[in-house]
Amino acid sequence: MDRAEGAVTAAVLIIGDEILSGRTQDTNLRDIARYLGAHGIDLCEARTVPDVHEEIVAALNALRTRYDYVITTGGIGPTHDDITADAVAAAFGVELHEHPDILAMMTARWGDELNAARRRMARVPDGGELVNNPVQGPPGFTIGNVFVLAGVPQIMRGMLQDVGPRLKGGAVVVARTVRVEGSGEGAIAAPLEAVAKAHPAMSLGSYPFYEAGGYGSNLVLRGRDPDEVEATVHELIAALQAAGIANITRVEG
C-alpha cells in the first residue's frame, strides 16, 4: 500500500533488556499497532533497544524526527534500570523535575513510605504533560510528539486509552481476509500479484499457515476506501478461482 497523501505516521520504541534477552515475550507492539490502526495511523517502524542511555536517546531522536508520533514502552519504574525518563529528557535537551501532581498522588498513596526510589517515578521532563494511568501506579507522560508509557502490558493498555484522544487521526484502514486452504503460496502468487497491481492504493499480503489440519494462506487486503476494499475482495476471489484454486473462504479479521 502506498503511504497515502497526508497519512499520519508513528513508530514504537520498546525499551528493555528483558525483551532482547528473550526472557519476556513482547505483546505491546501488537496492541499498540492495533490501537493505532483503529485510529487510522500508520505504524511504520518499531525498534527494541536495551536499558542503555545512549541507545535510547539515539533511537528516540531517529524516530521522533521521522514520524508524526513515537510511543515508547518500558523503563519508567522506580528501579535503577528504569532510565527512560532521563533518556527522553536528554533527547529533547531538557531537565527533569518532580511533577507536583505525581508527587501529590504518591504522597497520598505512600505517606512516610515515599522513599527516594518511588520519588524517581515523579520525575517528568520539563514541558511534559501527564498521561493518565487508570490501572496502578504513577502516570506516563508526553513531550513533543513522544508518548512514554509503562512496559507492563495491562498498565500500557490502560495508558494507551489516554493517548488516542491526543492524536490527529488518519483515515481508518479497513482490512479483509480471504483464506485459501490446500493451496500453497506458489499457486496463489500470480493471481494475487495481478490484483495487487490493479490496486496500488491498497496492500495485499499473503500469510501462509501450516497447521495439523492442513496448510494454506490468509490473504489480507487493506485499504482506506471501504468500497475499493470490498470490490478488491471480489476481484481476488474471482482471480483465484480462474487460476483453478479451490477452498476459498472469506473470514473475519
Next chain:
Amino acid sequence: MDRAEGAVTAAVLIIGDEILSGRTQDTNLRDIARYLGAHGIDLCEARTVPDVHEEIVAALNALRTRYDYVITTGGIGPTHDDITADAVAAAFGVELHEHPDILAMMTARWGDELNAARRRMARVPDGGELVNNPVQGPPGFTIGNVFVLAGVPQIMRGMLQDVGPRLKGGAVVVARTVRVEGSGEGAIAAPLEAVAKAHPAMSLGSYPFYEAGGYGSNLVLRGRDPDEVEATVHELIAALQAAGIANITRVEG
C-alpha cells in the same frame, strides 16, 4: 551489564507489514534472543520494518555495519510482497541469481508446476550460501554477516538450527531469578541498586508482575561468570531481607 570485552553482538531485523499492522503477534524475536543467548551472543537491538524496499535496505545496512551478526525474518516466500532477497542483494550491492541447488530441489518437488512465483524463491544474492530448511520449502541463505530466515515461526526455528554452528560464540550468559511477592518495586529498588553497583559486570533487572493472586517482582541476575552470579544471588537475598522484605524465593529461569 557492561558489554564484555570481545562480546559477540547481534541484531534482529523483522520484515513484514503483518507485524506493524498488529495482525500477527511476533514470536521470532524471543526465539532468536533465547537461541543467541544460549550461544553466548548479545542481542543488542531489534527493528521491525514494513515490506518496503528502501526501508529494508536502510535498516539492514545500519545494523550489519554495527553488529557482528544480523538475523532477518520474513519476506522470502513466492508472493509479490516477498522482497527480502532483493533488498539484501541491494544492501550488499550484488545481483541475485537462481541458485542451482534450490532450483534442483524445486524441480524435483514441483516438476511442471514450477511456476515463476515459485522460482522467485530460488534467487539468492551472489556470494550467498544456503541455510538449511529442515521443515518445509526452500532454504534460507547467508551473505556476509547476515542470515536471512523465513518468517513462519516453525520454519524460522528450523532454519535457526543451521545458523548456530556458523557463529563465533561468546561466553554464555547465566541467568538466575529471585522472586519477591507482596512487595512493590518501590521497596525493592534501594537494595537492588546497591547490589547492582557492587557488580558492574552483571545485569540486575526488576520485572514487576500483577496477577490475580497478588503482586511483586521478578529480579533477574545475569552475568558471564557463574560463580559471581551465584554469589550475587545470595548477596541480593541478604540485602532484601535486611531491608525488611519478606516472601523472597529463588525460582528457575
